[in-house]
Amino acid sequence: MVITRPIALLVLVLPGIIACAGDGPPETGPGDPAAAPPSASASASASPSASPTALPQNGAGSGPVRQPQRDEESEPAGVGWTTDASRAEKPEAGAATLSDVRTARHDGFDRVVLDFDAGPVPGHVVAYGDGRIMQCGSGAEVHVPGAARLRILLYPANAHTEEGLATVADRDRTLELPNLRALRLICDFEAQVEWVAGVASQTQYRVFELSDPARLVVDIRHAAGS
Numbered sequence: 001m002v003i004t005r006p007i008a009l010l011v012l013v014l015p016g017i018i019a020c021a022g023d024g025p026p027e028t029g030p031g032d033p034a035a036a037p038p039s040a041s042a043s044a045s046a047s048p049s050a051s052p053t054a055l056p057q058n059g060a061g062s063g064p065v066r067q068p069q070r071d072e073e074s075e076p077a078g079v080g081w082t083t084d085a086s087r088a089e090k091p092e093a094g095a096a097t098l099s100d101v102r103t104a105r106h107d108g109f110d111r112v113v114l115d116f117d118a119g120p121v122p123g124h125v126v127a128y129g130d131g132r133i134m135q136c137g138s139g140a141e142v143h144v145p146g147a148a149r150l151r152i153l154l155y156p157a158n159a160h161t162e163e164g165l166a167t168v169a170d171r172d173r174t175l176e177l178p179n180l181r182a183l184r185l186i187c188d189f190e191a192q193v194e195w196v197a198g199v200a201s202q203t204q205y206r207v208f209e210l211s212d213p214a215r216l217v218v219d220i221r222h223a224a225g226s
Contacts, residue, residue: 071210072113072217081204081221085127088209095156095191096122096214099167101183103175109219110180112197114154116214117167122157126150126207126218133196136187145174146181146198150205152218156191178226179203200226 100115116122129151133142159168171185182198201223208217 072111072215076206076208076217079206079208081206083128083202083204085125086205086207087125088121088123088207090120090123093120093122093156095158096120096154097161097167098154098157098159098193101168101170101195103173103177103180103183105177106219109221110177112152112180112183112195112218112220114152114195114216114218116157116216119214120211121209121214121216123155124207124216125153126205128202133184133186136189136192136194142184142186142196144182144184144196144198146200148199148202150197150199150218150220152195152197152216153187154193154216157193158191159185159188159193178222179220 096119097117098114099117100113102113102115104111104113127150129149133144133149134140135142159171160166166188168185173183175181175183179199179201180197181200182196184196184198185193186196187194197218197220199220203221203223205218205220207219209215210217
Protein backbone atom coordinates (compact mmCIF):
# COMPACT_ATOMS: atom_id res chain seq x y z
CA MET A 1 0.00 0.00 0.00
CA VAL A 2 1.03 3.30 -1.04
CA ILE A 3 0.56 10.53 3.50
CA THR A 4 8.84 21.60 16.78
CA ARG A 5 7.45 23.75 18.08
CA PRO A 6 4.53 24.83 20.21
CA ILE A 7 2.44 27.44 18.48
CA ALA A 8 -0.43 29.70 19.33
CA LEU A 9 -3.52 28.52 17.44
CA LEU A 10 -5.99 31.31 16.87
CA VAL A 11 -9.17 31.05 14.81
CA LEU A 12 -10.27 28.61 12.11
CA VAL A 13 -13.37 29.52 10.12
CA LEU A 14 -15.08 27.03 7.81
CA PRO A 15 -16.22 26.00 5.26
CA GLY A 16 -13.15 25.46 3.11
CA ILE A 17 -9.44 25.62 3.45
CA ILE A 18 -6.98 28.23 2.37
CA ALA A 19 -3.35 27.97 1.41
CA CYS A 20 -0.93 30.36 3.06
CA ALA A 21 0.65 33.08 0.90
CA GLY A 22 3.68 35.17 1.73
CA ASP A 23 4.87 35.61 5.32
CA GLY A 24 1.43 36.46 6.65
CA PRO A 25 -1.79 34.48 6.89
CA PRO A 26 -2.83 32.49 3.82
CA GLU A 27 -5.09 34.19 1.30
CA THR A 28 -7.92 32.77 -0.69
CA GLY A 29 -8.01 32.70 -4.47
CA PRO A 30 -11.02 34.06 -6.35
CA GLY A 31 -14.07 31.86 -5.91
CA ASP A 32 -12.56 29.91 -3.00
CA PRO A 33 -15.24 29.45 -0.31
CA ALA A 34 -12.66 29.22 2.45
CA ALA A 35 -12.09 31.72 5.21
CA ALA A 36 -8.84 32.26 7.08
CA PRO A 37 -7.26 29.14 8.62
CA PRO A 38 -5.66 29.27 12.06
CA SER A 39 -2.61 31.53 12.15
CA ALA A 40 0.46 30.20 13.86
CA SER A 41 3.64 31.72 15.19
CA ALA A 42 6.63 29.49 14.69
CA SER A 43 10.26 29.93 13.79
CA ALA A 44 10.29 26.97 11.47
CA SER A 45 12.20 27.62 8.29
CA ALA A 46 10.41 27.84 4.96
CA SER A 47 10.01 24.54 3.20
CA PRO A 48 12.81 23.43 0.88
CA SER A 49 11.99 23.05 -2.75
CA ALA A 50 11.68 19.60 -4.22
CA SER A 51 11.76 18.54 -7.83
CA PRO A 52 8.48 17.05 -9.06
CA THR A 53 8.57 13.27 -9.00
CA ALA A 54 5.99 11.08 -10.72
CA LEU A 55 4.41 8.47 -8.48
CA PRO A 56 4.48 4.88 -9.76
CA GLN A 57 1.14 3.50 -10.88
CA ASN A 58 0.76 1.37 -7.77
CA GLY A 59 0.63 4.53 -5.67
CA ALA A 60 3.96 3.96 -3.92
CA GLY A 61 6.19 6.91 -3.10
CA SER A 62 9.57 7.59 -4.63
CA GLY A 63 11.32 6.21 -1.53
CA PRO A 64 11.11 2.74 0.05
CA VAL A 65 7.57 1.33 0.02
CA ARG A 66 6.21 0.87 3.54
CA GLN A 67 4.01 -2.10 4.25
CA PRO A 68 0.57 -1.10 5.51
CA GLN A 69 -0.12 -1.39 9.22
CA ARG A 70 -2.57 -4.14 10.13
CA ASP A 71 -5.14 -1.63 11.40
CA GLU A 72 -5.13 0.06 7.99
CA GLU A 73 -6.74 -3.06 6.55
CA SER A 74 -9.67 -2.91 8.98
CA GLU A 75 -12.89 -0.98 8.45
CA PRO A 76 -12.94 1.97 10.91
CA ALA A 77 -15.86 1.83 13.35
CA GLY A 78 -18.26 4.75 13.53
CA VAL A 79 -16.60 6.85 10.83
CA GLY A 80 -19.09 8.35 8.40
CA TRP A 81 -18.73 9.49 4.80
CA THR A 82 -19.34 13.15 3.91
CA THR A 83 -18.79 15.90 1.36
CA ASP A 84 -18.81 18.60 4.05
CA ALA A 85 -15.72 20.01 5.71
CA SER A 86 -14.14 17.88 8.43
CA ARG A 87 -12.21 19.53 11.26
CA ALA A 88 -10.24 18.49 14.35
CA GLU A 89 -8.64 21.19 16.51
CA LYS A 90 -5.81 20.35 18.90
CA PRO A 91 -4.70 23.61 20.54
CA GLU A 92 -2.39 21.91 23.07
CA ALA A 93 -0.44 19.88 20.52
CA GLY A 94 3.12 20.72 19.56
CA ALA A 95 4.17 20.79 15.92
CA ALA A 96 4.14 17.30 14.41
CA THR A 97 6.59 16.22 11.70
CA LEU A 98 5.10 14.63 8.61
CA SER A 99 7.34 11.69 7.69
CA ASP A 100 5.57 9.98 4.81
CA VAL A 101 2.50 10.15 2.57
CA ARG A 102 1.18 6.93 1.03
CA THR A 103 -1.63 6.21 -1.39
CA ALA A 104 -3.40 3.05 -2.54
CA ARG A 105 -6.55 1.72 -4.15
CA HIS A 106 -9.07 -0.17 -2.01
CA ASP A 107 -12.40 -1.78 -2.80
CA GLY A 108 -14.66 1.21 -3.43
CA PHE A 109 -12.26 3.99 -2.43
CA ASP A 110 -8.75 5.42 -2.77
CA ARG A 111 -6.76 5.96 0.42
CA VAL A 112 -4.24 8.62 1.48
CA VAL A 113 -2.24 7.90 4.65
CA LEU A 114 -0.19 10.67 6.25
CA ASP A 115 2.43 9.36 8.71
CA PHE A 116 3.95 11.37 11.56
CA ASP A 117 7.27 10.77 13.30
CA ALA A 118 6.14 11.07 16.91
CA GLY A 119 3.34 12.33 19.08
CA PRO A 120 -0.33 12.62 18.16
CA VAL A 121 -1.84 13.52 14.82
CA PRO A 122 -1.95 17.34 14.59
CA GLY A 123 -5.04 19.46 14.11
CA HIS A 124 -6.44 19.21 10.62
CA VAL A 125 -9.13 20.43 8.24
CA VAL A 126 -10.23 18.49 5.16
CA ALA A 127 -12.64 20.05 2.66
CA TYR A 128 -13.40 20.41 -1.02
CA GLY A 129 -12.52 23.83 -2.48
CA ASP A 130 -13.49 25.50 -5.76
CA GLY A 131 -11.04 28.40 -5.89
CA ARG A 132 -7.59 28.68 -7.42
CA ILE A 133 -4.82 26.74 -5.71
CA MET A 134 -1.95 29.02 -4.67
CA GLN A 135 1.52 27.98 -3.52
CA CYS A 136 2.20 29.39 -0.08
CA GLY A 137 5.17 31.74 0.10
CA SER A 138 5.43 32.50 -3.62
CA GLY A 139 1.70 32.90 -4.27
CA ALA A 140 2.14 31.12 -7.61
CA GLU A 141 -0.90 29.31 -8.94
CA VAL A 142 -0.60 25.51 -8.81
CA HIS A 143 -2.25 23.28 -11.41
CA VAL A 144 -3.88 20.24 -9.85
CA PRO A 145 -5.36 17.72 -12.33
CA GLY A 146 -8.90 16.51 -11.79
CA ALA A 147 -12.48 17.76 -11.79
CA ALA A 148 -12.42 18.60 -8.05
CA ARG A 149 -9.85 19.28 -5.34
CA LEU A 150 -9.83 17.98 -1.78
CA ARG A 151 -7.62 20.08 0.48
CA ILE A 152 -5.89 18.63 3.55
CA LEU A 153 -4.52 21.20 6.01
CA LEU A 154 -2.36 20.08 8.97
CA TYR A 155 -1.50 22.38 11.89
CA PRO A 156 0.76 22.70 13.75
CA ALA A 157 2.93 20.55 11.52
CA ASN A 158 6.09 20.60 9.41
CA ALA A 159 7.23 18.57 6.43
CA HIS A 160 10.90 19.47 6.93
CA THR A 161 13.58 19.10 9.61
CA GLU A 162 15.06 21.89 11.72
CA GLU A 163 17.88 21.98 9.15
CA GLY A 164 15.37 22.67 6.38
CA LEU A 165 15.55 19.23 4.76
CA ALA A 166 12.33 17.84 3.33
CA THR A 167 10.92 14.88 5.26
CA VAL A 168 8.63 14.05 2.34
CA ALA A 169 10.62 14.53 -0.86
CA ASP A 170 7.91 13.56 -3.34
CA ARG A 171 5.70 16.65 -3.18
CA ASP A 172 4.23 16.69 -6.68
CA ARG A 173 2.60 13.38 -7.55
CA THR A 174 0.67 12.17 -10.55
CA LEU A 175 -1.48 9.12 -9.81
CA GLU A 176 -3.50 6.60 -11.79
CA LEU A 177 -6.01 5.51 -9.16
CA PRO A 178 -9.74 5.27 -9.93
CA ASN A 179 -10.57 8.66 -8.40
CA LEU A 180 -7.35 10.10 -6.98
CA ARG A 181 -5.32 11.62 -9.83
CA ALA A 182 -2.77 13.88 -8.15
CA LEU A 183 -1.31 15.05 -4.84
CA ARG A 184 0.41 18.42 -4.54
CA LEU A 185 2.08 19.89 -1.45
CA ILE A 186 1.27 23.60 -1.59
CA CYS A 187 2.36 24.73 1.87
CA ASP A 188 5.08 23.82 4.36
CA PHE A 189 5.60 27.08 6.23
CA GLU A 190 5.11 28.49 9.73
CA ALA A 191 3.92 25.16 11.12
CA GLN A 192 1.23 24.70 8.48
CA VAL A 193 1.32 21.88 5.93
CA GLU A 194 -1.25 21.61 3.17
CA TRP A 195 -1.79 18.99 0.49
CA VAL A 196 -4.28 19.18 -2.35
CA ALA A 197 -5.73 15.98 -3.79
CA GLY A 198 -6.98 16.21 -7.37
CA VAL A 199 -9.87 13.82 -7.95
CA ALA A 200 -11.77 12.79 -11.06
CA SER A 201 -15.12 13.17 -9.27
CA GLN A 202 -16.21 15.01 -6.12
CA THR A 203 -17.38 12.02 -4.13
CA GLN A 204 -17.84 11.44 -0.42
CA TYR A 205 -14.77 11.01 1.76
CA ARG A 206 -14.01 10.08 5.37
CA VAL A 207 -11.23 11.05 7.77
CA PHE A 208 -9.95 9.15 10.80
CA GLU A 209 -6.84 8.85 12.96
CA LEU A 210 -4.71 5.83 13.82
CA SER A 211 -1.99 5.49 16.46
CA ASP A 212 1.26 3.59 17.03
CA PRO A 213 2.45 5.15 14.78
CA ALA A 214 0.40 8.32 14.46
CA ARG A 215 -1.43 8.50 11.12
CA LEU A 216 -4.18 10.51 9.50
CA VAL A 217 -6.21 8.55 6.94
CA VAL A 218 -8.32 10.13 4.20
CA ASP A 219 -10.46 7.76 2.11
CA ILE A 220 -12.07 9.07 -1.10
CA ARG A 221 -14.88 7.06 -2.62
CA HIS A 222 -14.80 5.95 -6.24
CA ALA A 223 -17.39 7.39 -8.57
CA ALA A 224 -20.32 5.15 -9.42
CA GLY A 225 -19.31 2.61 -12.05
CA SER A 226 -15.55 3.07 -11.61
